Amino acid sequence: FPSHDSEDVAGALKKMGYRLIGGGAMKELTREKLTEAVERLTTEAKRAEAAVFYFSGHGVQIGEENYLLPVDMPNITGMAQMKGRAVSLRESVMVGLEESGVETKVVVLDCCRDNPFSTQLEAAMASVGKSVRTKGVGEMSGYGSGFYLAFATSPGKEALDGNGKRNSPFTSAL
Numbered sequence: 001f002p003s004h005d006s007e008d009v010a011g012a013l014k015k016m017g018y019r020l021i022g023g024g025a026m027k028e029l030t031r032e033k034l035t036e037a038v039e040r041l042t043t044e045a046k047r048a049e050a051a052v053f054y055f056s057g058h059g060v061q062i063g064e065e066n067y068l069l070p071v072d073m074p075n076i077t078g079m080a081q082m083k084g085r086a087v088s089l090r091e092s093v094m095v096g097l098e099e100s101g102v103e104t105k106v107v108v109l110d111c112c113r114d115n116p117f118s119t120q121l122e123a124a125m126a127s128v129g130k131s132v133r134t135k136g137v138g139e140m141s142g143y144g145s146g147f148y149l150a151f152a153t154s155p156g157k158e159a160l161d162g163n164g165k166r167n168s169p170f171t172s173a174l
Contacts, residue, residue: 003027005056005110005171013052019044031070034087042096050104053093056171059111065090068111094143103146110152110170111159150174 003025010025021040029037038053045051058069062079067086076082089109097105152159152170161168 002056002110004166005168006054008167009054009056009108009171009174013054018050018052019048028071030072031085031087034068034070035092038087038092038096042093042100045097045100045102045105048102050106051097051100051102052106052108053097054108054110056110056168059089059109060086068093094147097147098143104148105146106148106150108150108174110168110174 006025006027010020014020014024021037021044026033026037041051041053055068057071058073060067060069062082066089067082068089069086073085074081076085089107093107097107152168159168159170165172
């Protein structure tokens with residue numbers, strides 16, 4: 001369960017001395033709340049030695065772009081809706097952390113990698129004579145020093161969800 005994963009990682013980070021945005025695990029976030037949390041993290045990272053962004057939930061990759069899906073993500077019918085409703089990992093988290101100037105930037109993604117919108121996106125793109133490669137959250141590259149990235153599984157693979165256990169196998173190991 002993503003909420004359990006978030007609670008347990010937040011607790012571990014707090015014990016290690018990290019200050020948590022919102023004071024604890026942030027769970028079941030809407031797009032607005034997720035965006036606000038990322039903005040607070042990147043603002044507060046300016047005064048920190050290290051910043052950690054942990055996300056447990058659903059993420060997808062479309063082409064080379066990775067998106068985090070908030071809980072209020074509706075069924076979509078095209079790329080414009082995806083870009084307007086999902087949260088871009090690159091443009092929100094990665095660029096924000098890079099601009100903060102914090103020396104150590106840790107991004108941990110415990111995301112499922114199946115894309116629930118692949119059929120809709122492929123149909124929408126085909127209707128305008130284009131194609132889009134749709135898959136789960138993939139490899140991130142092109143960032144400066146100080147970025148440390150951890151994924152629940154290899155690019156193109158589905159992450160295990162724990163089959164009813166409190167935590168995913170990735171978060172349990174983490």
